[in-house]
Amino acid sequence: MNALKVGDLLERRPTVEEAYLFTDIRDTSKLFRVASELRDEGHGNIISYSRKIFIPLTKLCRDVCHYCTFSRGPHKNQQSYMQPDEVMKLLREGEKNGCKEALFTLGDKPELRYTRARKELENLGHETTLSYLFETACRVLKETTLLPHINAGVMSAEDLKNLRKVSASQGLMLESVSPRLHKKGGPHYGSPDKNPDVRIKTIMEAGIEKIPFTSGLLI
Known part of the structure; x- marks a missing residue:
């Protein structure tokens, strides 16, 4: 750490190159203390949250992540x-219970994998x-007091902009930046939408369009 010391973070924002240098720190206690000070300075002791109702529009997904407990394949005599x-x-029901947000969860582009998905759509x-998600989110805005938040997986810039018309915010878990997990034998093998570069591109496109966006890592 030659260019910037941990304590200097209280005085100025680091450059991208300087920020990368912090990944070499082994004793993170000082970094945690500075992060806590910056958090308290910016937000105090306020913790915000959103009362939400989950809407699993579909659990079909073209990806096959080996740890996923949400997605499932088509079932006979059961709508997908x-x-x-x-x-x-x-x-x-969400409105009656004081919810303010409709959180749409769904798999990535299942119609590209399943004939059943294409027929139901x-x-x-x-x-x-x-x-279908766009139409449904539009109804949420027109017919309820809830605000749609959309987690629709990897999307193009055009898809992001289109869904922005009917949502308060969107999101995509980055999950991991390791391409190793995408190789044969890894948990993301056979899951094209879990390629880190593809997910980062979606997050970057959302930033370019200034779309309120949530993300996170799987630990």
């Missing part, structure tokens, strides 16, 4: 997508999951 009336019923009047 929540129907509009099911969504609205759940939203009403066709019955709903859509070609893609994101199209």
